[in-house]
Amino acid sequence: MIGIENIIFLIVAAVGIGLFIWQIRKIRKNVLMGRDTELADNPSERINKTLLVAFGQQKMFKRMLPAVLHLFVYVGFIVINIEVLEILIDGIFGTHRVLGFVGPLYSGLMAVNEILAALVIVACAMFLWRRNVTKVPRLATGVEMRAWPKVDANIILVVEIVLMLALFVFNIADMKRVLLAGEEVVGAYPVSQLFVDIFGEDPEQLYIIAKVGWWFHILGILAFMNYLPSSKHFHIIMAFPNVYYSKLLPKGKFTTNPAITHEIKAMLDPSYQPPAPEVDAEGNPIMQRFGAKDVEDLTWKQLMDSYTCTECGRCTSVCPANLTGKLLSPRKIIMDTRDRMEEKGENPAIFAPNHYKEMGVERVETTEEKELLRGYITPEELWACTTCNACVESCPVNIDQVSTIMDLRRYLVLEESAAPASLNAMFTNIENNGAPWAFPASDRFNWADELYVPSKN
Amino acid sequence: MAEMAANGEEPEVLFWVGCAGAFDDRYKRVTRAFVQILEHVGVKYAVLGTEESCTGDPAKRAGNEFLFQMQAITNIEVLNAYNVKKIVTACPHCFNTIKNEYPDLGGNYEVIHHSTFLQQLINEGRVKVQGGEAFKGKRITFHDSCYLGRANDIYEAPRDVLAALDADLVEMKRSRANGLCCGAGGAQMFKEPEPGTKDVNVERTEEALATLGAGNGVIATACPFCMVMMNDGVKNKEQEESVKVFDIAELIAQAEGLTK
Numbered sequence: 001m002i003g004i005e006n007i008i009f010l011i012v013a014a015v016g017i018g019l020f021i022w023q024i025r026k027i028r029k030n031v032l033m034g035r036d037t038e039l040a041d042n043p044s045e046r047i048n049k050t051l052l053v054a055f056g057q058q059k060m061f062k063r064m065l066p067a068v069l070h071l072f073v074y075v076g077f078i079v080i081n082i083e084v085l086e087i088l089i090d091g092i093f094g095t096h097r098v099l100g101f102v103g104p105l106y107s108g109l110m111a112v113n114e115i116l117a118a119l120v121i122v123a124c125a126m127f128l129w130r131r132n133v134t135k136v137p138r139l140a141t142g143v144e145m146r147a148w149p150k151v152d153a154n155i156i157l158v159v160e161i162v163l164m165l166a167l168f169v170f171n172i173a174d175m176k177r178v179l180l181a182g183e184e185v186v187g188a189y190p191v192s193q194l195f196v197d198i199f200g201e202d203p204e205q206l207y208i209i210a211k212v213g214w215w216f217h218i219l220g221i222l223a224f225m226n227y228l229p230s231s232k233h234f235h236i237i238m239a240f241p242n243v244y245y246s247k248l249l250p251k252g253k254f255t256t257n258p259a260i261t262h263e264i265k266a267m268l269d270p271s272y273q274p275p276a277p278e279v280d281a282e283g284n285p286i287m288q289r290f291g292a293k294d295v296e297d298l299t300w301k302q303l304m305d306s307y308t309c310t311e312c313g314r315c316t317s318v319c320p321a322n323l324t325g326k327l328l329s330p331r332k333i334i335m336d337t338r339d340r341m342e343e344k345g346e347n348p349a350i351f352a353p354n355h356y357k358e359m360g361v362e363r364v365e366t367t368e369e370k371e372l373l374r375g376y377i378t379p380e381e382l383w384a385c386t387t388c389n390a391c392v393e394s395c396p397v398n399i400d401q402v403s404t405i406m407d408l409r410r411y412l413v414l415e416e417s418a419a420p421a422s423l424n425a426m427f428t429n430i431e432n433n434g435a436p437w438a439f440p441a442s443d444r445f446n447w448a449d450e451l452y453v454p455s456k457n
Numbered sequence: 458m459a460e461m462a463a464n465g466e467e468p469e470v471l472f473w474v475g476c477a478g479a480f481d482d483r484y485k486r487v488t489r490a491f492v493q494i495l496e497h498v499g500v501k502y503a504v505l506g507t508e509e510s511c512t513g514d515p516a517k518r519a520g521n522e523f524l525f526q527m528q529a530i531t532n533i534e535v536l537n538a539y540n541v542k543k544i545v546t547a548c549p550h551c552f553n554t555i556k557n558e559y560p561d562l563g564g565n566y567e568v569i570h571h572s573t574f575l576q577q578l579i580n581e582g583r584v585k586v587q588g589g590e591a592f593k594g595k596r597i598t599f600h601d602s603c604y605l606g607r608a609n610d611i612y613e614a615p616r617d618v619l620a621a622l623d624a625d626l627v628e629m630k631r632s633r634a635n636g637l638c639c640g641a642g643g644a645q646m647f648k649e650p651e652p653g654t655k656d657v658n659v660e661r662t663e664e665a666l667a668t669l670g671a672g673n674g675v676i677a678t679a680c681p682f683c684m685v686m687m688n689d690g691v692k693n694k695e696q697e698e699s700v701k702v703f704d705i706a707e708l709i710a711q712a713e714g715l716t717k
Binding site: 062249250251252253254256257260261263264265268290291318320321323324325326327328380383384385386387388389390392393406409410411412413414419420422423425426427430431434435436437439441442443444445446447448450451 | 474476478479480481485488489492493504506507509510511513515516517518519520521522523524526527528530553556557558561562603604607608609610634635636637638640641642643644645646647648649650651652653654655656657659660661
């Protein structure tokens with residue numbers, strides 16, 4: 001029977017989903033502020049990578065305990081979504097456990113669901129413990145771990161626990177009501193069974209409790225979905241495309257700027273004709289900066305990286321610069337990129353996370369002008385990077401922190417000539433004598449002088 | 458190389474010496490050790506000598522794409538003029554740059570790192586490592602170079618080479634893909650470290666020393682920059698009497714009785 005309740009539900013669900021789509025469009029627009037880059041090659045390898053790294057959580061398993069806990073929440077999320085589908089159908093059409101017709105399969109699904117929901121609660125509780133009691137360093141420290149990222153993480157965990165509890169409330173009350181009415185219970189509920197008597201025996205009261213649990217669960221899910229774009233938790237969506245579009249080339253291969261190649265070739269050979277520069281809609285040539293000064297100088301993939309980051313800090317915890325007290329934190333580079341993107345582009349969120357001010361002692365001295373370079377990320381951070389790729393290796397969702405660091409460095413050097421003096425000296429040596437040190441090029445073969453080899457004899 | 462070309466000969470492989478191999482006093486010994494191995498097994502090789510120039514790696518990592526491409530394009534002209542097909546180098550930075558970044562600029566070669574090259578020579582039986590017993594009971598730990606390891610996924614070749622010695626190989630806690638940088642990459646070699654609480658090479662050396670334990674040991678490297686950093690780290694810890702830093706090529710040359 002479709003009644004007023006179902007119409008209300010339909011409106012609420014439509015508004016929730018519509019609001020979510022509206023937010024996604026804003027995020028898409030922000031990401032597309034970035035430069036174009038071609039990453040559609042080799043789809044089969046990309047799909048494999050997505051299956052292994054994103055679906056299979058391969059890189060999470062470098063650290064066992066969080067990997068297992070995370071797996072509970074991840075599998076729980078996927079399986080419970082099947083029940084959400086049922087809730088949507090039940091809600092709109094006024095049915096009760098509409099998928100129940102599949103019989104034993106439904107029982108199996110509901111049983112797995114209940115066990116996973118219980119595991120989600122356990123895992124989230126342990127995650128809260130790790131963040132707030134044992135204070136795992138990578139989760140609790142770092143200049144980028146300001147008030148908001150910490151609150152955000154706790155909100156996510158508490159909401160997930162509450163949502164699971166609401167699901168149990170519904171299952172328990174519903175099961176008891178059905179049992180009292182002498183009907184057959186549709187599905188199997190191994191966890192709820194243990195608590196089946198906690199809500200008393202009044203059928204009317206049980207009906208209301210079940211309704212409240214049901215509504216709370218689905219409203220909570222719709223609200224949480226709309227919270228995602230404002231939160232690091234958005235990684236549950238972005239992890240998949242981000243891994244799909246990740247770098248397939250060796251980590252050591254850095255990008256080559258073809259504009260510079262043309263310039264050099266024209267310099268070496270006056271007859272060389274560089275291709276005409278690309279033009280914009282009005283026919284004006286597009287002048288691109290060398291390197292990156294602000295978010296629009298980065299590629300859309302680099303911007304996508306920052307929406308994928310869930311601030312786990314694995315990158316920073318393996319960064320040799322960070323480990324030895326330097327200012328650089330790869331996680332901060334990615335979070336700064338996101339905050340700057342939302343400041344400059346559209347604010348995709350219902351509220352703006354980057355409006356939450358810094359807390360604690362700030363060693364990073366930024367300028368008033370809020371461009372990505374200097375306004376958020378300082379040269380001191382950039383120059384501390386050894387390009388060792390430990391951060392890239394450690395990231396469970398294939399974020400490429402080094403590429404962003406390198407593009408910012410390139411801007412410093414190519415557009416501002418603002419390299420540290422010792423590096424400028426190194427450049428001069430290469431220009432003058434073809435080596436980073438000041439040795440005459442004519443001495444390059446001297447190593448062989450002390451060598452006894454037949455050909456030299 | 459010029460000599461061979463003049464005689465109409467083509468080498469089996471071009472040995473790219475690299476700036477450290479040509480100018481750094483410590484790494485010149487590695488260059489000589491590797492050349493002695495090449496001579497010993499009769500590989501027909503050539504070097505560019507004074508025609509070689511920096512690959513541009515430090516410029517590129519420091520953000521100077523313009524200078525990098527200048528160097529690369531000039532080197533590619535020289536290499537292509539000699540019709541070079543195969544390049545071996547003892548420097549992971551040169552290796553990475555020529556192998557991964559030169560193709561975009563018209564330089565396509567088969568590039569192998571000396572760890573892989575030595576591994577092949579050992580597998581083919583051309584290097585027998587008969588003096589390997591001299592290493593019996595000696596503890597060796599291999600320090601992964603970022604530009605060999607994570608950058609190019611070469612983890613086993615240097616270990617296989619070391620396994621040919623009769624030594625006691627021990628792994629640091631952070632090894633292979635989880636290896637800790639020596640602190641020199643990304644052009645850090647050519648600048649002072651940014652302000653911090655510790656130098657990266659000291660952090661890494663402490664780990665290596667703890668892994669080797671008391672007594673004599675060897676930190677094996679396969680990169681000129683790692684070698685400098687680890688050497689400095691060992692000196693910083695005043696352990697240079699008991700712990701030596703050697704390149705894998707030097708250890709093989711020693712085992713073959715080619716050097717003392």
